[in-house]
Amino acid sequence: QVQLVESGGGLVQAGGSLGLSCEASGSIYTINIMGWYRQAPGKQRELVARIRNGGSTYYADSVKGRFTISRDNAKNTVYLQMNSLKPDDAAVYYCNARSDTWGKDWWGQGTQVTVSS
DSSP, X not given: OEEEEEEEOEEEETTOOXXXXXXXXXXXXXXXXXXXXXXXXXXXXXXXXXEETTSOEEEOTTTTXXXXXXEEGGGTEEEEEEOSOOGGXXXXXXXXXXXXXXXXXXXXXXXXXXXXX
C-alpha cells in the first residue's frame, strides 16, 4: 500500500501563486507515476499534471506554462507550483500515485484551492 499526504492549498487572489506538496510513504518502490488531479463542484475529476519516474512530465492544456510539477525522490515528495492562478483553477486538488506493475492507483485526501477574482 501507498499513503499520500498532501499539504498546501488555500485561498489566493487571481494572478497569485500557490504550491502543493504530496509526500508518499509505504510501498513507494511500486510507484511509476505521480500526479495531480483536480475536481471542481459539479465537474469530473481531471488530470492536471503528472511526472514519471524518469522525469518526463505531462500537463493539461489549461495549465501549461502556469503550473510546474516536480519531485524530490529523496523526500518521496511531489510538488505542484501554480502560478498565474485563475478562478477556473479553483477546485479540490488530489495527489495520485500509480503503479503499472500492480495496476493500482492511490489517492491523497484532497486539498482545497480557492481563487478569488
